[in-house]
Amino acid sequence: MKHLKAFEDALGEIHGEGRYRVFIDLHRHRGRFPKATARFEDGEREVTIWCSNDYLGMGQDDDVANAMHEAIDSFGAGSGGTRNISGTTRYHVELEKELADLHGKEGALLFTSGYVSNEATLSTLGRILPDVIIYSDSLNHASMIEGIRRSGAERRIFKHNDIDHLRALLELDDPARPKLIAFESVYSMDGDFGRMEEICDLADEFNALTYLDEVHAVGLYGKNGAGVAEMLGLADRIDIIEGTLGKAYGVMGGYIASHTTVIDSIRSMASGFIFTTSTCPVMAAGALASVAKLRTDEGRRLRADHQSKAALLKQKFMDAGLPVMPSPSHIVPLLVGDPERCKALSDTLLFDFGIYVQPINYPTVPRGTERLRFTPSPVHDEVMMDELVAAILAVWKQLGLEQAA
Ligand code: PMP
DSSP states (O other): OTTHHHHHHHHHHHHHTTOOOOOOEEEEOTTOTTEEEEEETTEEEEEEEOSOSOTTSGGGOHHHHHHHHHHHHHHOSOOOSOHHHHOOOHHHHHHHHHHHHHHTOSEEEEESSHHHHHHHHHHHHHHHSTTOEEEEETTOOHHHHHHHHHHTOEEEEEOTTOHHHHHHHHHHSOTTSOEEEEEESBOTTTOOBOOHHHHHHHHHHTTEEEEEEOTTTTTTSSTTSOOHHHHTTOGGGOSEEEEESSSTTOSOOEEEEEOHHHHHHHHHHOHHHHTSOOOOHHHHHHHHHHHHHTTSHHHHHHHHHHHHHHHHHHHHHHHTTOOBOOOOSSOEEEEOOOHHHHHHHHHHHHHHHOEEOOEEOTTTSOTTOOEEEEOOOTTOOHHHHHHHHHHHHHHHHHTTOOOOO
16 A cells, blocks of 8 residues: 555554553443453453443433334434435434423534534534634543634633633633633543633623533433533523533434524534434434433432442542542542553453553643543442452552552
């Protein structure tokens, strides 16, 4: 093949930086989450999954799986093309209605993933508001960064959660120009919350639109699982809410919820919506069942269990003298601070103890803050947690990592 050397060089660089990615082959058994079978070249073993973003185990929920079965039996596999060409199904329409209602917005628009929803929406906003300035939190997800870049809009990056810095940037710009502030409700690597109320106040003061990524919060926070904006009573101050159906809802897909005119213009203009095959009906059916279920008392029970499991794991790490990072949310990051030892810790936990947790290294997090990121769910029990802590302590010592007093 031509130009192969360039590909080899690029890979060589990635290997050299320890960033080469290897995916584990996991066989998840229906209804047995968080247990799964990991398959290696020389055999297989049962593992406990500790790093899934299927935060509530909805990917294994019977109501969700049954809804998907029904949809495939009645509609078949694919959607047949873009919604422009192949039309839509009642699942797409009902899901969009359900999501709009969930967030208390007039409309919602479904995309094939959360990534696409951010990228497609933000990149289109630059065309709708040609003079817009976009203010973006420095820890925003890659999909927002990419969308903002492609929007062609002028952009200002404010220091993570730094309200004074955001204000200073807003003050420097022409008050007459349209503005949009893009941020997240839960930052997935540190587990901290965006400073939503203060950002909404600034947005009002400077006449800016608010764009909120609730990907790590939908299904998990608020009375109906609509996210942190619902929990804080701020949803009506967020102009565009973006979410995923692939994490707490356990399926796949992404969406935005907003004013009908905003939804209609994105629907009519965003390449990432117009020119791609729409979500399979089976996915939309599963997501619809999951969103609806998490709005009920059963959802509220799962959310309460989820929070208490996260709190319990943090406490167990602290009691064991392990350096758990100060995350106020359901995400439990354990600081290792060194890429090789982070990888070695993860490997040893997997091969010697049947514990699956991915190392999080640069560039996902800054160098020196390499970590393991744990996401306990309602179905992780205390026995699993005690096994986990004992295993980490054993490997921690072997690797010469420091423990708190
Ligand atoms: N936003 C954030 C903050 C994310 O962490 C992710 C995925 N990790 C996405 C958007 C993309 O969502 P999806 O996985 O549904 O594409």
